[in-house]
Amino acid sequence: MITKVKSSGYFGIESFSVDVEVDISKGLPAFNIVGLGDTAINESRERIKAGIRNSGYKLEPKRITVNLTPANIKKVGTHFDLPTAVGIMEGYGLIKSRKEILENYIFMGEVSLAGEVKRTQGIVNGAILAKENNCRGIVIPYDNLREGSLIKGIEIVAVKNLKEAVEFLENGNYKKYDVPEEKEIFNEEIDFYDVKGQEKAKRALEICAAGGHNLLMAGTPGSGKTMLAKRITTILPPMTDEEKIEVTKLYSISGKLSETNPVINKRPFRSPHHTSSSTAVIGGGKTPSLGEISLADKGVLFLDEIVEFKKDVLEALREPLEERKVSVTRAVYKAEFPADFIFIGACNPCKCGYAFEDGDLCTCSAGEISRYMKKLSGPILDRIDLKIEIKRLTEDELTGDMPRETSEEIRKRVIRAREIQKKRFGCEKLNGHMTRKDLEKFCRLDEETKAIMKTAVKNLNLSARSFDRVLKAARTISDLAGSRDIKKIHIMEALSYRISEFNI
Known part of the structure; x- marks a missing residue:
């Protein structure tokens, strides 16, 4: 039998x-x-x-x-x-x-x-x-x-x-055990209040969190790039029940749940080392296994020292950054994994790291600086919405006691902006994910802002994808301001994140 x-x-x-x-x-x-x-x-x-x-x-x-x-x-x-x-x-x-x-x-x-x-x-x-x-x-x-x-x-x-x-x-009898209520856990040791200065970087991270945009930070060693990136999770909205199920499912099949962490109720922050292989970051293997980009789903993928990553790893990010999923094809299988994350990259502006600083601190030639930054290909840079340059803090910023916002204060603005987007799209969709039809419907420009964008296309050599990403960022900036329309000030701020002395 x-x-x-x-x-x-x-x-x-x-x-x-x-x-x-x-x-x-x-x-x-x-x-x-x-x-x-x-x-x-x-x-x-x-x-x-x-x-x-x-x-x-x-x-x-x-x-x-x-x-x-x-x-x-x-x-x-x-x-x-x-x-x-x-x-x-x-x-x-x-x-x-x-x-x-x-x-x-x-x-x-x-x-x-x-x-x-x-x-x-x-x-x-x-x-x-x-x-x-x-x-x-x-x-x-x-x-x-x-x-x-x-x-x-x-x-x-x-x-x-x-x-x-x-x-x-x-x-048919079994003991009915009580299921403890899950609560979102915050790391109180990490807060934007700890970060002195770097107001533009904080603002850029707020825009990223509100609209699901990608960010590249290039700056001097010790200027706070990693410190800033780690704090973005403190301003992201709480996970929905559907998001908890999706992410917990991914961590469950990867064997990354434990007695102390039985459910993923906090947005993931994944930061693979620059020596990681393509399989470790993207996924795959003899049997289909998840990579870091899928473990960052509904959270943040942070690549510190991004220019030190292998070229094949960076180029493999093209599809996930655009489609929010990755297809892994091998001889014996084809699998599709989710990869819906906010991407943050950080790097030095040159080999020695001091190209942005005044004086003679930088020892790199113009050619060396150009070759160093060219490790990031055009297609990858084109998929990044915001790019900022970070310098070391001045003596006044380090020793002063200027007012600083807490993560909770910034988070409230992010949540309000996301509520606006939810009403706009009728679903959990972010401005960073808008389609061409969405852009035509929700990012209409008046004659003044159109003129500004025409000038930007010419002077900044914007591709069609870059043009769309500027509009998406401007839409998020206007949502943070509570404005129904995209105004001149919003377009100008969005464009400021595309301008870079070293063309990053």
């Missing part, structure tokens, strides 16, 4: 149904798992047998065959332990599960040698799949309870060990 237990798999970020079929037969004792499982699945045999024995059940020497169907799709993860253990105990006749439970619940969880059901990956994917397939619910490890509870409309059964799973299978 074959026992069938429902489970879930994932390929890239897409979920698919998996039936764990277990056959117990006479013959030479063996335990085989077939169906294109990875190393973690193949190594689960001893874990599962020990877990069943240490839960108080005796396994007689028999031939055990487990098939993960569909057998033509690669399966990864340790979450197949629980459905496999359930199928084996049912096949041996050690338990008598209710038929309606096996038919209407998905099982996911890793089994330890002691029979405990441990935290595993892909729980959000499984819960979403259960809801889409009209299942009654999903059985998951207790450690994944917060994660699974993000998905409403299905029953979440959390178990700590195999005995609790058996109790549910046989009687």
Whole structure:
């Protein structure tokens, strides 16, 4: 007799149904798992047998065959332990599960040698799949309870060990654990109030946060580029429930959730090192895995020392910056990952770093400066909305006590601007994501502002993409000001972020 237990798999970020079929037969004792499982699945045999024995059940020497169907799709993860253990105990006749439970619940969880059901990956994917397939619910490890509870409309059964799973299978009873309320966590040690001076950089980050724009900061070492970039998350609006589910799903299948961080409720800030490979940043590999740009989804991707990144890594950012997604194609698969993030790059203006400073601090020639900045190609620069130059603070700025805004004060303006955009587009869409039709409808210019833009196109050599990005930034600036129309002052400020002495 074959026992069938429902489970879930994932390929890239897409979920698919998996039936764990277990056959117990006479013959030479063996335990085989077939169906294109990875190393973690193949190594689960001893874990599962020990877990069943240490839960108080005796396994007689028999031939055990487990098939993960569909057998033509690669399966990864340790979450197949629980459905496999359930199928084996049912096949041996050690338990008598209710038929309606096996038919209407998905099982996911890793089994330890002691029979405990441990935290595993892909729980959000499984819960979403259960809801889409009209299942009654999903059985998951207790450690994944917060994660699974993000998905409403299905029953979440959390178990700590195999005995609790058996109790549910046989009687339909399970302990209903309380799910602690999730609250957004702020790092109080990081605040824009800590940053002295650099008002233009602060303003640029506010515009980026309000409209979802990309930013490049070029400045002297020690001028505060990294310090500024890290504080942008403190002025971004809280995540919506849909965003929490999407980002938690990505972190779940990547194995980056933990007991202390079971749900992603704060916008991600990813800052890969400049030695990172293209696969680490973009994603891919032998099996489709997420890169840093996808882990930054709904948050911020910060590339410090951007000119030191490998050329292939930077050029691979073209599609994500434009489309907010990335397609990874390999010989054996094609996968599409989300990549909806605010991009911030930071670099020095030259090799020594002091080209913006007065005096003779810079030791680089004009040719060396040009070659250094040309590491950033035109197509990449064209996709960046705002570009600013940052100099070291003056003595007065360092020692003075000028009034400074807190992150909370700036955040209130950002949230108001985003509310305007939500009313404008009727959805969670930002000015930085406007299409050509949106620009024609919401970025109409009067004769004076048209004349300014004509002059800018000629003098700044703006491409069609750059022209559109100026309009998008101007639209955000006007939203921050609470203005219905784009005025001269808004256009002029947007253009000021395209002008650069070193053509960055």
